[in-house]
Amino acid sequence: MSRTLLLAEELIARPSVTPEDGGCQQLIGERLAPLGFTLETIASGPADFRVTNLWAIRRSADPAARTLVFAGHTDVVPTGPLEQWTSPPFTPTHRDGRMYGRGACDMKTSLAAFVVAIEEFLAAHPDPRLSVALLLTSDEEGPAVDGTVVVCRELAARGEKLHYCIVGEPTSVERCGDMIKNGRRGTMSGRLTVNGVQGHIAYPHLARNPVHQLAPALAELVAINNAGGWDKGNAYFQPTSWQISNFHAGTGASNVIPGSAVVDFNFRFSTESTPESLQRRVHGVLDAHGVDYDLKWTVGGLPFLTQPGALVSAVRTAIQAETGIATELSTSGGTSDARFIAQVCEQVVEFGPVNASIHKIDEHIAVAEIDTLKNVYARTLAALNALDAAA
Template sequence: MSRTLQLAEQLISRPSVTPDDAGCQEILGERLARLGFRLETIESGPTDFRVTNLWAVRPGTAPNGAGRTLVFAGHTDVVPTGPLEQWTSHPFTPTHRDGKLYGRGACDMKTSLAAFVVAIEEFLAAKPDPRLTLALLLTSDEEGPGVDGTVVVCNTLAARGERIDYCIVGEPTAVERCGDMIKNGRRGTMSGKLTVQGVQGHIAYPHLAKNPVHLLAPALAELVAINACGGWDAGNDHFQPTSWQISNIHAGTGASNVIPSAAVLDFNFRFSTESTPESLQQRVHAVLDSHGVDYTLTWTVGGLPFLTKPGELVEAVQQSIRDETGIETELSTSGGTSDARFIAKICKQVVELGPVNASIHKIDEHIALAEIEPLKNIYRRTLDRLEALLLV
């Protein structure tokens, strides 16, 4: 059994359902401390939802001003298991079956964390005094609200003036085989909660009431039409067109003979760099206002779009994947959001690289055993390439 697999299984055995770290950061921190990393635990959040963050740094030997810092970033928390009886084996008992490692977090993203640490151990064994400064940023609040995790650490680093040059986030990004896709950016995310006011009344006397669902319907049809024709924006070479989707609609008292007093609609934008939160908000308000709807609308911007164009980090990762697997990796900004959106505010070069994502958050989450060492080797090769840039 490889050291990467052993460490991954050790982490999977910890039931670290968000925001509980369940000792995962302590396991990783002990190994990093033996390598000369300086460990800092940053806790945040209310007492009933306490989040643990680990910031670990090992300074490089490059002269002042000539060094670079590479951060491996990820999360130790996992989503809830779902019904235990539906799992073929216990989610927190690492199990090998049909050439796969099963367990909650096997793919998202405890194997990546193990690969980070083992890659660093191998790198430092070969180069005990690298010029490259190494760091890990770990949180137990990626699968939760995300307000007391990576964003808190990033704000702390920014306030202290600590520089990050490169960051690799271990999110599962591959489609069919490790290395076939990496994320070099992400779309922005913005949610809205729309409440349309009406007048409650008996359904048999509609002239004495005002149905908020009926009032909303024409405006809703126009918003859906904009989305259907790709009318928010056309996207660009790096991003898909902006998408608007409804997630929830609620109205009524539960009785079939009562006109509701209000209708509530939850929706979300996933937007490209061709749009801004302000431009999208203005368009939605314009549609609602044009239909004379009596409404309130609150907005939550979960993250802005970001893009890492080909450069030192992207090229180092691409070549490392090519050397390890023979694959020409695809650069993509598709999919959901990750903590990379926070890191991108303080680091210009951020990519996401991890296992195949087909089983994440599912019953019987798993990763192919044959892909664990290649993932670690890609991280290790990337370290070697970035170190070589400092020796030129």
């Protein structure tokens, strides 16, 4: 069995449903410390939702060296009904060339591949030009307010310079290496409360129906969205999208005009828009229709984009050399902790295993692709180290 597979099994066997780490970061730290890494645990959050974060770095002797960060999370989503699993979710099990277990894809195998790739790289380059770091959290699958974002704020406050980052999210679609993410859309949610006056439905002149108030404005917002009118996207991003997730009004009685209506919606937006520009447009529509409302905004993450350059080239070349695949660049899908890292790091990409079974019952990974993943990380390390050494 490969060293990467053995470490992945050890990590999967440690239950770590968010925000629990299950000792995963300690295990990884024990592998890194003998290699010269400085380990720092940064805990955050209330006592009943304590998050464990690990910042580990091995600095080059050259003070001008650039830093490559491997980033990921040790927490996993809940298992769901245990009786529906073919084998226990925290007992790594092999069937038909696959390894099953919660976190097999998302993302304990990536973490194991990080560690073994670093071990092999340092064995071959004991005095590298490149500084190497790991940033791990147990709060990626949860609210994500006490995890990577906290570490990034701390690193920024210290003036720590990060140059390259690979986030081990499962980005592949059919085969390991067929897709990497060089950006992600931003996410912003709104909770709109339309104020009306509750009353008897037989006496509408004594009430004010908030649903009727909202309907024309809502129709205009839907029309903007359906026409692709928020923005046109660009070469890397699809157009910004706006969607309603919840709509609540009424008491449940058929003869009562509701006193208020509450609408939850979300933008997934490209780099062609900003939170401020989208907020202005929504407020403009509501105001133009004379809606009596309150609107609270929550920005979950800004969009980021890493243009093709040193990091993208190194990862794509490593994938091509290891698998023969000409990988696709994409900004599709949801958000990840890369949105926080991109605020403090020059170049960020996400690359990891096939994502077809993530968060599902019987989550699994093809065993044959585990060392493929490790080898791509190792090749990328070597390429960036050679690039910096030649600079």
